[in-house]
């Protein structure tokens with residue numbers, strides 16, 4: 703059987719202006735990526751800054767098209783955005799003039815959910831992310847973590863098969879971030895969504911992922927995929943402090959270390975060019 707999500711030889715090149723000239727050159731951001739994700743899986747992508755993580759997620763979201771190769775969702779080629787994929791970015795992208803409830807309902811307006819069901823559905827998903835009682839607050843009346851919960855509720859409410867998350871917790875303080883990670887694991891267990899998650903944090907990757915995909919420095923390729931076998935983290939007292947957790951953290955750190963050094967060298971070369 704074919705995978706739920708399949709990247710098949712996916713490359714992405716951008717045209718960039720050559721400095722001091724009118725000419726353009728091609729810049730390879732992502733190079734021949736092959737990756738399968740199973741239905742209901744939680745996959746985390748890590749890699750040095752600029753290695754093409756967001757580009758891969760944008761491709762999967764259909765926000766941009768591959769220069770080569772294709773991405774299949776249940777065997778169908780992705781050619782644009784769709785309600786089968788929900789995206790949560792680092793910045794909340796909420797409508798400031800709408801309440802939490804209104805923001806979640808907004809996500810449902812495009813899906814043809816009848817008006818009378820929208821309010822009920824929005825309440826249900828706000829409850830799922832622990833925001834019962836905050837329905838009538840506007841984004842500026844909510845904390846960063848709460849705003850991100852609204853964004854997650856909005857994405858989940860229209861029932862996408864896949865949740866794409868681009869550093870969704872990066873702007874949060876350490877404690878809020880950890881509790882959001884646990885919240886997300888619970889939501890993932892309850893909803894059975896497929897999650898593709900980007901992070902810079904090795905701890906976050908190990909805590910959340912069933913598999914962590916380590917990408918090379920630019921152009922992004924799959925360097926190695928690490929299967930994480932830590933059991934159900936939501937049932938453990940302090941899962942981040944176990945020796946197994948430390949071993950996975952070190953393994954991924956090791957894989958990333960060389961790539962980050964290479965990426966920093968590349969940056970210096972670009973600045974010095």
Ligand SMILES: Nc1ncnc2c1ncn2[C@@H]1O[C@H](COP(=O)(O)OP(=O)(O)OP(=O)(O)O)[C@@H](O)[C@H]1O
Nearest residue numbers: 716717718731749750751752753754755756757758
């Ligand atoms: N529209 C674009 N035009 C030209 N270059 C682009 C474009 N979008 C991204 N890039 C370049 O492609 C490379 C990959 O960018 P991308 O944002 O995917 O990296 P990333 O791994 O998500 O980075 P970070 O971890 O810093 O967020 C970068 O060098 C970036 O400058």
